[in-house]
Amino acid sequence: MVSQTVLPPDSELLKIQTAFTQHLRNPDSIPVxxxxxxxxxxxxxxxIFNNISSLISEFFPVIxxxxxxxxxxxLIREFFINYQCETxxxxxxxxxxxxxxxxxxxxxxxxDYLVSLAHYEWLELCLFTSESELPVNPLDKAELKHQRLHLxxxxxxxxxxxxxxxxxxxWQYEAKQASLLLFRDQHDSVRFxxxxxxxxxxxxxxxxxxxxxxxxxxxxxxxxxxxxTNIDNFIKAGIDLVEQFNREKLIYTxxxxx
Amino acid sequence: MAAxxxxxxxxxxxxxxxxxxxxxxxxxxxxxxxRAITERTPLVAHxxxxxxxxxxxxxxxxxxxxxxxxxxxxxSIYSEHLSYCSDGGQLYDLLPIPFTEEAVMHTATRVKRVQxxxxxxxxxxxxxxxxxxxxxxxxxxxxxxxxxxxxxNMLLDINNVYVNSTNHGxxxxxxxxxxxAEKITYFHIxxxxxxxxxxxxxxxxxxxxxxxxxLLNQTYTEIGIKxxxxxxxxxxxxxxxxxQEVNQIHKAQQPFI
Numbered sequence: 173m174v175s176q177t178v179l180p181p182d183s184e185l186l187k188i189q190t191a192f193t194q195h196l197r198n199p200d201s202i203p204v205x206x207x208x209x210x211x212x213x214x215x216x217x218x219x220i221f222n223n224i225s226s227l228i229s230e231f232f233p234v235i236x237x238x239x240x241x242x243x244x245x246x247l248i249r250e251f252f253i254n255y256q257c258e259t260x261x262x263x264x265x266x267x268x269x270x271x272x273x274x275x276x277x278x279x280x281x282x283x284d285y286l287v288s289l290a291h292y293e294w295l296e297l298c299l300f301t302s303e304s305e306l307p308v309n310p311l312d313k314a315e316l317k318h319q320r321l322h323l324x325x326x327x328x329x330x331x332x333x334x335x336x337x338x339x340x341x342x343w344q345y346e347a348k349q350a351s352l353l354l355f356r357d358q359h360d361s362v363r364f365x366x367x368x369x370x371x372x373x374x375x376x377x378x379x380x381x382x383x384x385x386x387x388x389x390x391x392x393x394x395x396x397x398x399x400x401t402n403i404d405n406f407i408k409a410g411i412d413l414v415e416q417f418n419r420e421k422l423i424y425t426x427x428x429x430x
Numbered sequence: 431m432a433a434x435x436x437x438x439x440x441x442x443x444x445x446x447x448x449x450x451x452x453x454x455x456x457x458x459x460x461x462x463x464x465r466a467i468t469e470r471t472p473l474v475a476h477x478x479x480x481x482x483x484x485x486x487x488x489x490x491x492x493x494x495x496x497x498x499x500x501x502x503x504x505x506s507i508y509s510e511h512l513s514y515c516s517d518g519g520q521l522y523d524l525l526p527i528p529f530t531e532e533a534v535m536h537t538a539t540r541v542k543r544v545q546x547x548x549x550x551x552x553x554x555x556x557x558x559x560x561x562x563x564x565x566x567x568x569x570x571x572x573x574x575x576x577x578x579x580x581x582x583n584m585l586l587d588i589n590n591v592y593v594n595s596t597n598h599g600x601x602x603x604x605x606x607x608x609x610x611a612e613k614i615t616y617f618h619i620x621x622x623x624x625x626x627x628x629x630x631x632x633x634x635x636x637x638x639x640x641x642x643x644x645l646l647n648q649t650y651t652e653i654g655i656k657x658x659x660x661x662x663x664x665x666x667x668x669x670x671x672x673x674q675e676v677n678q679i680h681k682a683q684q685p686f687i
Contacts, residue, residue, distance in 0.1 A: 177488045177540045185532045188563050189485040192525065193517035205563065212561040215631060220523040227522070256519025260479030260492045261451050265522070303457030360459035 196220055197252045224248060224265075231266040232293045234339060235286065243282070250276070263301050270294045284347075285334040292336035292354075299326060299356045306358060306421040316414060319425040320383040327355035327422040329367060329375035337364055355422055371413055383426060386414060434669060436463035439471045442676045447476040447659055450499045450508075451492075468503040474616075474659070475500055477510040480544070482554070483527035483537040484514030493547045500548075507615065509553035509585045512537070512573060526559035529572040534579060541580035553583040553615050558590040558632035560597060569594065570608040577613055584610060587618035588649060589661075592642045593630045602645055603652075611653040619646055619679065620661035635664035638675055647682050655686045 179186040191205040199217040204210045225248045229236035236244065255272040257265065273290050283289075304326050311319070323329070335343075335350040351367040353375060367375065370393065377384050387407060394406035417423055435446065446467065453464055467473070475496060480489065496508060513524040527533050544552055556573055567575065577584050586609060595602035621636035638660070646658070658679045662672060 177543050179485055179536060183485075183532065183536075184564075185528060185530065185536060186485045188528050189514065189525075190517060192563050193521060196521065196525075208563060209561055211627070212629070215560045215625075215629065216523075216525065219631075220521050223523050257522075258520065260489055260520060261454055262449075262478075262522070263452070263456060299458075301456050301458050301460070303455065303461070305457070356458065360462070 198249075200249075221248065221252070224252070227262065227265055228269050231263075231269065231297055232290060234293055235289055237341065238283070238339070263297070266294050266297050285336065285339065288332045288334045289336050289339055292332060295328060295330070295354055296362045299328065299354060299362045300360070302326060302356065306356070307424055310418045310421050311423055311425060315425055316411065316418060316423070317387055319385075319427040321378055321386055321414070321423050321425055322383040323375055323378040323417075324355070324422045324424060327353055327375070327417070327420075329353050329372055329379070331372065337366070353417070353422075355420060357420055365416075370410075374410070374414070375417075378423070386411065431666060432460060432463045432467065435471070436466035439467065440669065440673055440676075442673050442680065443471065445472045445474060445657060445659070447474045447661075449478045450475045450496050451477065451479045454495050454499050464503070473503055473505050475505045475508045477508065478524075479515060479520060479522070480510045481514040481516040481520075482510055482540055482544070483512065483533060484516045486516045486518045488540050488543060489516075490543075490547060493544050497548050506550075507553060508548065508550075509555055509616075511557045512554045512576060513557040513559075524557050526557070526562055527572075528564035529562055529567045529569060530564055531566065531575075534567070534572060534575045537576050538579035541576070541582050545580070545582065551581070551583050553585045554580075555585040555587050555618065556590050556594075556609075558587075558593045560629065560631075562598075569598070569600075570605050574608065574610055577610055582613070583615045584613045585616055585618060586614050586649070587620070588646050589618065589620040589622060589638070589642050590632060592645055593622055593632045596628075596630050603648055606645075606649055607652065614653065614656060616657040616659065617646070617649070618659050618661055619643075633664060634661045638678075643678065643682070646679075650682060650686055655683045658683070 188205070195202045195204055195213060196217050199213070204213045225244070228248065239247070251269065251272050254276070255268065257268040259265065259268060270290050273287050278286060302325070304324070306324060306326055329351070331349055331351045333347065333349060335346065335348055337350060337352060351369065351372040353365040353367055354362065355364070356362050374384070374389065377389065390407045390410040391403065394401050394403040397406070414423060448464070453461070477496065479492065499505070500508060511524050512527065514527055515521050515523055515525060527537060541552060541554070554577060562569070586606070591602050591605055595605060619638055619642060620632070620634045621638050623631045623633040623635060625631060660672070660675050660679065666672070
């Protein structure tokens, strides 16, 4: 017989625990459960609040640094009240906080770039903690030219509505798109390259399952870019660009070498 | 801390504790540091998120992941807090289980399920608590009942005994004598924070105080020496300073070896 590891709905224990945590989630609006000491309940509500606040501030350091402390406290309080975190894993709390931010309206005095910036900080953490590894060696020149190329999953090309990579206390607000390649380097640090539109298109195509044959792809793009284009120079520039990503070991091939 | 230990483990340190919920599924730099540590220092898995006495369904996926994590890093002991941390959503902190018969049975049933999955006994720690949401048993009765019913092991946290005995006005050594000595596999010792109104908060953010060292000595005298771990989570001082406290554990154990 399997014993029940879940409490029945009429359980006294369930009732006590639910009242207890409901107050902790929202101590300003939900009264201290009857018979319990407010001072000591306050220790618990402070402990859980400060713990989550400190973890989230480590995962989203830029947002934390730009948010005044009152607004930060309201945001964390709202997270407690309106969101149920499922993950038991501490680093994954960043996923939960991003989900929370994406699922809410936001308030009038919050910056419009908040969710973009949160996504960027979350993606940095994802890459930093990813279980994927870069290959030992980059591809050689012949491989780059003749084999089907793919982008490492430790490199993510992405376009944001704001220049999230520049946002800091000294940043002058500017609603200007930014295309970036975020990646984890060989020293396990996360960095980015800023991308021109063609580089962005190249990298997102490389992410697809079929990958690309680089000279063919570049040739096609060169011809499409108009009669004034020097096709050889265009292809050379494209290969140089991919070389730069290849030096970071971000390019791999699915073809088997002969 | 992990970066420091990944380069070399000081001779004074015989084992380390990691929270599996900080490391499961983690790659990159931190995972490499952990691997470097596990290659030469034995680890104990000290869980935080199981919510063993909680109202939400038991997270069996987490238990399976912990089993894999232990296998990967050759960890033989898994300890958790006799508390809960989830009401359906995780709250990531240690909340007090009401000391009732119902809670004893509920918690013990879940411990047995975890032990079935892991195919080994788990170790439960006496948690610090600031109030008891309902109490038909004493703290000592509650702990001993859960451990007996679930047939699991116990991690006796000496600092928590001190904190709880002060916050709830009981005698620490009397409490320790009530614990099932034959089930205790290891001890914790730590520092804490004294609030201006006299309540002690178990922060693991300060040096161990003399009365706690005295309690450890007395515990060694009465129930014998066991592996003893120094916990420090905040305000972490330089390694030399930490090792002075580790050496104080060695010194306290010396007369019994």
